[in-house]
Amino acid sequence: MARYHIETYGCTSNRGESREIERRLRDAGHYRVDGADEADVAILNTCTVVEKTERNMLRRAEELSEETADLFITGCMALAQGEEFRAADVDGQVLHWDEVPEAVTNGECPTTTPDAEPILDGVVGILPIARGCMSDCSYCITKQATGKIDSPPIEENVEKARALIHAGAKEIRITGQDTGVYGWDEGDRKLHRLLSEICEIEGDFRVRVGMANPKGVHGIREELAEVFAENEELYDFLHAPVQSGSNDVLGDMRRQHQVDEYVEVVETFDDALDYWTLSTDFIVGFPTETDRDHAQSMALLRETRPEKINVTRFSKRPGTDAAEMKGLGGTVKKERSKEMSEAKREIVREAYADMVGEVREDCLVVEQGTADSVKCRDSAYRQVIVQNASEYGLEPGDFVDLEVTAHETMYAFGEPV
Structure with a gap:
């Protein structure tokens, strides 16, 4: 099991993602410590509102990389400007927040406690x-x-x-x-x-x-x-x-x-x-x-x-x-x-x-996303984000046919058809 230290900057969305990261890490048997110097891994959930914030994120990433064995960088600046960390030669991995828990496990199996229940x-x-x-x-x-x-x-x-x-x-x-x-x-x-x-x-x-x-x-x-x-x-x-x-x-x-x-x-x-x-x-x-x-x-x-x-x-x-x-x-x-x-x-x-332009049938709305969006999964468990979800009346638990309209590296965007 790993000892982890996590720091979160920015908006409510970032804090929600950090809570989900921690939940998955705890489920896998890892535990939190105070201070990167006591941790096996450090997690930096970044913000990128203004230039000053970006400088602060780079500086903090550099500090954390020196204090711990492994650093994982996620959040808005990591995803939008990951090249900034690479250009600064920060010794850390830039990941989507959803990838962080599995990366922290170092390839180990998740840990299920003896009294684990559904x-x-x-x-x-x-x-x-x-x-x-x-x-x-x-x-x-x-x-x-x-x-x-x-x-x-x-x-x-x-x-x-x-x-x-x-x-x-x-x-x-x-x-x-x-x-x-x-x-x-x-x-x-x-x-x-x-x-x-x-x-x-x-x-x-x-x-x-x-x-x-x-x-x-x-x-x-x-x-x-x-x-x-x-x-x-x-x-x-x-x-x-x-x-x-x-x-x-x-x-x-x-x-x-x-x-x-x-x-x-x-x-x-x-x-x-x-x-x-x-x-x-x-x-x-x-x-x-x-x-x-x-x-x-x-x-x-x-x-x-x-x-x-x-x-x-x-x-x-x-x-x-x-x-x-x-x-x-x-x-x-x-x-x-x-x-x-x-x-x-x-x-x-x-x-x-390759998904853009296709209609994915019976996608399941799994959870709320940031702002007015929802996260859906298609039949192959690929993530499709629907923005302005309230306009379509979509809530977690709904099934919906989605036309894929655009994509990012780790997910797609879709609209109900």
């Missing part, structure tokens, strides 16, 4: 389906807190999902350290069966499957892809963190999969689904990563072209085997991270650009 947050229901995982990654400290996978029966999870839907949930988020190994402790891979039964619950809702490591998915990839294809309640979205394009590095990480297994998962979903979102993670600068290894990761990124990508610079976690390895220099990690992040932006921007 919660309803607005129209979003959070459903932890199991605790623990089957992995023993050399860089991950989460395993020390969670242990091996412990999978409740399908019937128990279905009843929890039904209760969330009856309570008003329109989106069920399936969570766990590794959803793909649900049932492994009983010798029965059954994520696909659980999803199929949840989709049979009466009501209008959507289901998003949380992180599933490639090894767990690989063994049930055809069954899982078939369930996705047959059930419109499921977002056609898969988060399968590959972490590296090099089998040598994956071995040193003690990841259970190899690159070809990840590619086979992607190909299976490509065959089954016409329109879907692949999400993956890369850890850049693992201690044993060579230039050749990094090149292989870049090649895999461009080959599979995931539409959502989390790029994290490796940092040591106390008590893990990887913490004992001789690390790469900060400059090397920074350069590799920059190269991959630039490729990421190109790929994701292209994916959203």
Whole structure:
């Protein structure tokens, strides 16, 4: 688990985004400390109202980068003028606020506490389906807190999902350290069966499957892809963190999969689904990563072209085997991270650009956005923002057909049709 320090500047919207970042970090088992010098990571949520504010943000970013191991910069100035931080040679990653929680985790699994129960947050229901995982990654400290996978029966999870839907949930988020190994402790891979039964619950809702490591998915990839294809309640979205394009590095990480297994998962979903979102993670600068290894990761990124990508610079976690390895220099990690992040932006921007002019049917309004806007998700869990939402009478929980009219790097804009 990571100790984090967060600073927020600017408007109510920024403060709301910081609260959401913190909520997700707490859900993942991380905890807040006062002061960047005590933290593993620092988060700077920036404002860009006037030139003086911009100078203050740059200065504070420089200070924080010197006080902590990793700095993540988000907010208005980061997104509108990210090049200013790069020009000032600030040693930090510029991210959309929605990417910050996963970047902070350093590729680790989320942590589910022993007493984790479903919660309803607005129209979003959070459903932890199991605790623990089957992995023993050399860089991950989460395993020390969670242990091996412990999978409740399908019937128990279905009843929890039904209760969330009856309570008003329109989106069920399936969570766990590794959803793909649900049932492994009983010798029965059954994520696909659980999803199929949840989709049979009466009501209008959507289901998003949380992180599933490639090894767990690989063994049930055809069954899982078939369930996705047959059930419109499921977002056609898969988060399968590959972490590296090099089998040598994956071995040193003690990841259970190899690159070809990840590619086979992607190909299976490509065959089954016409329109879907692949999400993956890369850890850049693992201690044993060579230039050749990094090149292989870049090649895999461009080959599979995931539409959502989390790029994290490796940092040591106390008590893990990887913490004992001789690390790469900060400059090397920074350069590799920059190269991959630039490729990421190109790929994701292209994916959203391809949506412009299309009509996405039955998008779910998930939550309020900034000012008079709402955030919607289409069938592949891609984010579409509707501005002037009150003019259309849109509220969280509504389903709406949207014509995509424009895009930014990480999301699109749409209007009801």
